[in-house]
Amino acid sequence: MPDRPVVVGGGIAGLVVAWELARAGRRPILFEAEPEVGGVVRGHTVGGLRLDAGAESFAVTRPAVGALVDELGLADEVVRPEPTGAWVRWAGGTAPLPVGGLLGVPGRPWAADVRRVVGVTGAVRACADLVLPRRVGRQGSGLGGLVRGRMGGRVVQRLVEPVAGGVYAADPDALEVATVTPALARPDVRSLALTIRKSAGSRPRPGSAVASLRGGMHRLSETLATAVRAAGGEITVGTVVRSVTHAVGTWTVTTDSGRVLRTDTLVLAVPGAVARDLLGPAAPADLSTTVATPPTPVRLVTLVLDDPQLDRAPRGTGVLVARSVTDVAAKAITHATVKWDWLARAVGPGRHVVRLSYGRDDDSGGRPADDDALIEVARLDTGTLLGLDLDARSLRASAVVGWPAALPVPRPGHQAAVRDLRAQLRSIGVLLVGGPAAGTGLGAVVADARAQARTLLDPAAAAGRHDRPTNVTDARDEGPAGRTPAAGRMNT
Numbered sequence: 001m002p003d004r005p006v007v008v009g010g011g012i013a014g015l016v017v018a019w020e021l022a023r024a025g026r027r028p029i030l031f032e033a034e035p036e037v038g039g040v041v042r043g044h045t046v047g048g049l050r051l052d053a054g055a056e057s058f059a060v061t062r063p064a065v066g067a068l069v070d071e072l073g074l075a076d077e078v079v080r081p082e083p084t085g086a087w088v089r090w091a092g093g094t095a096p097l098p099v100g101g102l103l104g105v106p107g108r109p110w111a112a113d114v115r116r117v118v119g120v121t122g123a124v125r126a127c128a129d130l131v132l133p134r135r136v137g138r139q140g141s142g143l144g145g146l147v148r149g150r151m152g153g154r155v156v157q158r159l160v161e162p163v164a165g166g167v168y169a170a171d172p173d174a175l176e177v178a179t180v181t182p183a184l185a186r187p188d189v190r191s192l193a194l195t196i197r198k199s200a201g202s203r204p205r206p207g208s209a210v211a212s213l214r215g216g217m218h219r220l221s222e223t224l225a226t227a228v229r230a231a232g233g234e235i236t237v238g239t240v241v242r243s244v245t246h247a248v249g250t251w252t253v254t255t256d257s258g259r260v261l262r263t264d265t266l267v268l269a270v271p272g273a274v275a276r277d278l279l280g281p282a283a284p285a286d287l288s289t290t291v292a293t294p295p296t297p298v299r300l301v302t303l304v305l306d307d308p309q310l311d312r313a314p315r316g317t318g319v320l321v322a323r324s325v326t327d328v329a330a331k332a333i334t335h336a337t338v339k340w341d342w343l344a345r346a347v348g349p350g351r352h353v354v355r356l357s358y359g360r361d362d363d364s365g366g367r368p369a370d371d372d373a374l375i376e377v378a379r380l381d382t383g384t385l386l387g388l389d390l391d392a393r394s395l396r397a398s399a400v401v402g403w404p405a406a407l408p409v410p411r412p413g414h415q416a417a418v419r420d421l422r423a424q425l426r427s428i429g430v431l432l433v434g435g436p437a438a439g440t441g442l443g444a445v446v447a448d449a450r451a452q453a454r455t456l457l458d459p460a461a462a463a464g465r466h467d468r469p470t471n472v473t474d475a476r477d478e479g480p481a482g483r484t485p486a487a488g489r490m491n492t
């Protein structure tokens, strides 16, 4: 009987694990609820254009995605953003985002672009980071506490909060430093600025920290799915896993299409709350607090606009918005046709694509609830953020995509809690991967998924981590649900 691990969830994490397993000859079976693979890294069509529905770039500061792209033969498709840079807006001003920072933390606190945002007083305070003792800020809460202690509150409010708000939809104080900025968490770090400067290199340019693929990041998911299938894996889309039950060392997986499979290896690559609900009584007690606390729901609005005013890229690649701003509801806008040359060429002259994101941890996920009303808000926000008077007739097409659970917040203590949780899950044959465990961002999620997949393939390595090795054995198709008593929820 061939080994057939079952992977629930075909976002980037599930696909990466499936690919590692397939390449090792394990013939995984993956179920994805949506009609196409990718999760947040999937595409959609707006006004005849194939665009990213969620993630649109990856951080090059972490090597994992670049390595994966190379291995999949996509290296020639990697594109860098145009070096026009993004802007930041706070109550009282709008200015170019300082270059060479890390999640908004400046690498050169006295640079002119930093002074323009935080003022001379703010920059003087930020420079204290260069001389303060190592321990200062370490007792603070999360990334916000660390930066406030070393560089002052203005850097947090005007730089870290808008950038972290865009990436995590969370208060910087709630973000675990080791997860969101690992380089700053090392015990030998004395100055944040010096550490960032060292990793950014001597001549950082705007946008140099990220890259994407020509045609959009969703091509990564599509290419991975093709590679999984080519290596003997099975991917079934449009199929929801309804229940997983555990009895005498075997998991029984039941889908909404009536398929029932048995496996000794269950990979959960789904939002934390879905993992909790699927595992039911088999879920370790601390699963809820570790990976299933409610994330901030976000909504992404894409507008296709015809307006020649946009040709001059008034705010570069876009604007990140501080919480203190009250005249727009968006937390960020990306001027996608300025940022990505391939897209500008695809749409042709005079046509533009902008993406606005809504939803912070201190509101209800972007008001108003109605999509049409939100599109109108987005059009007005676009004008305000880009400093233009946009005519309603310039709107050619639009789309709203809701991501209710895609931005989990890695709170202080997260990594240690995940290690404990995973050890418990591994002892019952479950591997938990994806954003809820790894932290938000493709770099973190891909690196973690690959490392976790290898613990399945190399039980000795897993045992070396003092966890019971996972036994990858067979998944057997049991036929339609209901014909077997194992189809019911029988968690042990």
Ligand SMILES: Cc1cc2nc3c(=O)[nH]c(=O)nc-3n(C[C@H](O)[C@H](O)[C@H](O)COP(=O)(O)OP(=O)(O)OC[C@H]3O[C@@H](n4cnc5c(N)ncnc54)[C@H](O)[C@@H]3O)c2cc1C
Pocket (backbone or CB within 6 Å): 008, 009, 010, 011, 012, 013, 014, 031, 032, 033, 034, 037, 038, 039, 040, 041, 053, 054, 055, 056, 057, 058, 059, 239, 240, 241, 242, 269, 270, 271, 274, 298, 300, 403, 406, 407, 433, 434, 435, 436, 439, 440, 441, 442, 443, 445
């Ligand atoms: C709007 C947005 C933009 C982002 N932009 C970027 C970016 O530009 N760069 C970056 O690095 N990061 C970005 N991120 C973060 C990054 O995309 C995520 O951290 C990462 O994609 C998470 O991948 P995942 O596989 O863990 O989860 P997901 O992508 O959420 O995948 C989980 C999958 O499980 C499926 N599923 C759920 N329940 C079931 C079930 N019962 N049965 C079967 N399938 C199920 C879902 O349909 C989904 O496809 C962004 C996030 C959001 C929300």
